[in-house]
Amino acid sequence: xxxxxxxxxRTRYAPSPTGPQHIGGIRSALFAWLYARRHGGQFxxxxxxxxxxxxxxxxxxxxxxxxxxxxxxxxxxxxxxxAFGPYVQSERLELYQTWAKWLVENGCAYKCxxxxxxxxxxxxxxxxxxxxxxxxSAAATADLEAQGLPYVIRFKMPLTGVTVGEDLxxxxxxxxxxxxxxxxxxxxxxxPTYHLAHIVDDYHMRITHVTRAIEWLPSFPLHIQIxxxxxxxxxxxxxxxxxxxxxxxxxxSKRKExxxxxxxKSVPVxxxxxxxxxxxxxxxxxxxxxxxxxxxxxxxxxxxxQAIERFELKDVNPANSAYPIAKLDWLNSQYIQRADVxxxxxxxxxxxxxxxxxxxxxxxxRVVPLLQVRLKSLHDVVPMAGFFFADWAAFEAPSPEIxxxxxxxxxxxxxxxxxxxxxxxxxxxxxxxxxxxAMSEYAKATGYKNGQVFxxxxxAVTGQKVSPPTFETMExxxxxxxxxxxxxALRSLGNDCA
RNA sequence: GCCCCAUUCGUCUAGCGGCCUAGGACGUGGCCCUCUCAAGGCCAAAACAGGAGUUCGAGUCUCCUAUGGGGCACCA
Numbered sequence: 001x002x003x004x005x006x007x008x009x010r011t012r013y014a015p016s017p018t019g020p021q022h023i024g025g026i027r028s029a030l031f032a033w034l035y036a037r038r039h040g041g042q043f044x045x046x047x048x049x050x051x052x053x054x055x056x057x058x059x060x061x062x063x064x065x066x067x068x069x070x071x072x073x074x075x076x077x078x079x080x081x082x083a084f085g086p087y088v089q090s091e092r093l094e095l096y097q098t099w100a101k102w103l104v105e106n107g108c109a110y111k112c113x114x115x116x117x118x119x120x121x122x123x124x125x126x127x128x129x130x131x132x133x134x135x136x137s138a139a140a141t142a143d144l145e146a147q148g149l150p151y152v153i154r155f156k157m158p159l160t161g162v163t164v165g166e167d168l169x170x171x172x173x174x175x176x177x178x179x180x181x182x183x184x185x186x187x188x189x190x191x192p193t194y195h196l197a198h199i200v201d202d203y204h205m206r207i208t209h210v211t212r213a214i215e216w217l218p219s220f221p222l223h224i225q226i227x228x229x230x231x232x233x234x235x236x237x238x239x240x241x242x243x244x245x246x247x248x249x250x251x252x253s254k255r256k257e258x259x260x261x262x263x264x265k266s267v268p269v270x271x272x273x274x275x276x277x278x279x280x281x282x283x284x285x286x287x288x289x290x291x292x293x294x295x296x297x298x299x300x301x302x303x304x305x306q307a308i309e310r311f312e313l314k315d316v317n318p319a320n321s322a323y324p325i326a327k328l329d330w331l332n333s334q335y336i337q338r339a340d341v342x343x344x345x346x347x348x349x350x351x352x353x354x355x356x357x358x359x360x361x362x363x364x365x366r367v368v369p370l371l372q373v374r375l376k377s378l379h380d381v382v383p384m385a386g387f388f389f390a391d392w393a394a395f396e397a398p399s400p401e402i403x404x405x406x407x408x409x410x411x412x413x414x415x416x417x418x419x420x421x422x423x424x425x426x427x428x429x430x431x432x433x434x435x436x437x438a439m440s441e442y443a444k445a446t447g448y449k450n451g452q453v454f455x456x457x458x459x460a461v462t463g464q465k466v467s468p469p470t471f472e473t474m475e476x477x478x479x480x481x482x483x484x485x486x487x488x489a490l491r492s493l494g495n496d497c498a
Numbered sequence: 499g500c501c502c503c504a505u506u507c508g509u510c511u512a513g514c515g516g517c518c519u520a521g522g523a524c525g526u527g528g529c530c531c532u533c534u535c536a537a538g539g540c541c542a543a544a545a546c547a548g549g550a551g552u553u554c555g556a557g558u559c560u561c562c563u564a565u566g567g568g569g570c571a572c573c574a
Contacts, residue, residue, distance in 0.1 A: 014574090015574090016573080016574050018573095018574085048574065050573090050574080051572095051573050051574065053573085054573065054574080112572095114572095116572080119571085119572085123571090126499080126500095127500095128570065128571095129571095150572095152572050154572095167503095170503075170504085173502075173503080174502095175501075175502075176501080179500075179501050179502090179570080180501095180570090181570070181571095183571095184571080184572050186572085187572040188572060189572075191572085193571090193572070193573080193574085194573075194574050195574095197574095198574090213568095214502095214503065214504090214567080214568065215567090215568050215569065215574090216568095216569090216574090217502060217503060217568075217569080218501070218502050218503090218568070218569035218570070219569075219570090220502090239503080241503090241504080241567090242567080242568085244566085244567070246509085248509085248566075248567090249566080249567095250567080251567080251568085287510095290510070290511080290523090291510060291511090292510090292511090293511095294510085294511060294512075294522095296512080297522095298512075298521075298522040298523080299522090299523095300510090300511095300522075300523050300524085301523095317510095317511080318503075318504060319503085319504050319505065319566095319567090320503090320504070320566085320567055320568090321509085321510065321511090322508095322509060322510080323509095323510095324509050324510045324511095324524070324525095325509095326509075326510095326524060326525060327509080327510065327523075327524045327525085328524095329524090330523085330524055330525085331524090333536090333537085337537075372537090373535095373536055373537040373538085374535065374536045374537075375536090376536090384535080384536095405534090436533090439533090443533095449533090450532095450533055451532090451533050451534080452533085453533080454533030454534080455533055455534060456533095457533085458533070458534065459534090464534090465534065465535090466534055466535045466536090467534070467535075468534095468535085468536095469533070469534085469535095470533060470534080471533085
């Protein structure tokens with residue numbers, strides 16, 4: 001058992017800056033962060049940019065934007081700084097080179113001069129790198145080096161025996177050492193590979209719990225051997241399950257067009273897509289935390305603070321999960337329902353403005369409560385309630401197709417609208433409940449059904465077949481505007497009649 | 499090909515040898531409520547991958563098979 005001495009918990013998320021932040025990476029980061037917060041430790045962001053070919057400028061900014069949006073706060077990182085920086089690997093090259101050299105000098109690693117062609121040949125034959133430079137003499141190595149030949153530094157993996165790894169999530173995992181290759185630690189360009197870099201950094205940054213995706217499990221024994229060769233106290237390890245595509249086939253990819261749902265809505269996988277799709281960060285966090293881990297008590301909805309009270313890496317489910325995206329829509333609507341009106345106003349206002357409406361704050365405040373149970377996404381505000389914010393003076397009478405309800409005709413609709421005007425006008429209060437009472441009575445008196453009366457008014461006043469409740473809507477519009485619109489509707493019907 | 503990991507309703511999950519005639523949630527269907535759309539309430543269908551063991555007793559432990567995921571780069 002690898003039982004590190006008690007040290008303050010420090011976890012990290014160490015992405016490669018290769019583009020927009022993927023939700024799978026965020027989930028791994030989230031688990032590391034929750035664990036750190038659970039144990040009063042620190043959460044570190046480290047950028048692993050040792051592959052110069054894959055580095056995409058601007059990636060770090062996108063990563064930080066994702067974390068900020070979700071409220072996952074970082075204690076140490078390239079932006080935050082910290083006592084163990086720099087937090088970008090390309091700025092730590094010397095460190096890796098020092099330790100690579102140390103490993104060579106101590107007989108744990110060696111210089112390998114194999115060319116790309118040689119390697120390709122070996123691969124073709126099968127079995128991978130044949131360790132041809134592992135045991136050549138010091139003199140021969142010196143000679144090759146003197147010729148100026150490029151070389152890499154490879155780790156001397158034990159040829160026999162087994163390496164046992166202790167994983168927090170699944171317990172002991174055994175590997176036959178002969179299965180492992182002599183991995184490259186330092187590339188010929190002087191940059192380290194992941195294998196060397198992450199260990200050197202995790203050690204120097206005092207990481208106590210290494211969390212990473214399950215695809216790293218096969219190289220776990222390699223890492224254990226490197227830690228041992230370096231003589232450093234190992235952290236604990238947790239290999240996290242990953243998100244699979246919604247159909248359970250393959251790792252969740254960015255090519256998600258094929259997973260468009262029935263409405264043709266594509267599945268969001270990049271953090272900025274969640275932002276743009278109108279999801280609340282708290283809902284996204286709740287959603288992610290509930291995959292591969294659960295709060296317990298049959299509670300599906302819980303805050304991040306609650307999760308922090310209970311989160312443990314050992315409770316993480318070891319199996320990968322299909323991406324249960326449909327649940328996010330439900331969670332999001334639940335969060336919108338429970339959201340604070342003022343906060344919701346703040347989120348909705350820019351969306352309405354972007355749709356071309358100019359938003360009156362006071363009016364928005366009155367409309368939002370009508371919308372809370374109806375919005376799945378923040379963007380639903382536009383089709384549902386955009387009419388509240390359009391220029392009222394420019395309101396155009398709805399077409400008869402909109403005005404005439406199912407099982408209603410032109411005459412009846414006109415009849416209802418015409419009769420409602422004086423009744424509405426005489427109301428002393430235009431509160432929804434008062435209107436409701438008056439119009440119910442009107443329906444009863446005329447023999448129409450409530451739905452026919454209310455529905456006709458809705459269409460007249462909103463120009464839509466679907467809207468928030470009619471009288472709440474008219475209350476916001478006000479008596480004058482409501483009646484004006486009903487008259488407009490009447491004209492629309494009448495003109496067509498003639 | 500070799501190695502590793504995993505496997506409970508369609509999906510996310512609870513379950514850590516008897517509390518399981520397997521619980522919750524999403525989704526689906528039905529009913530109720532209802533001025534539309536929602537929300538809400540109630541109900542229903544729906545799972546321990548298969549086979550051997552171990553045990554008085556297995557969803558829970560072991561092994562095999564199957565299936566799924568992943569690894570075998572001078573990528574992470």
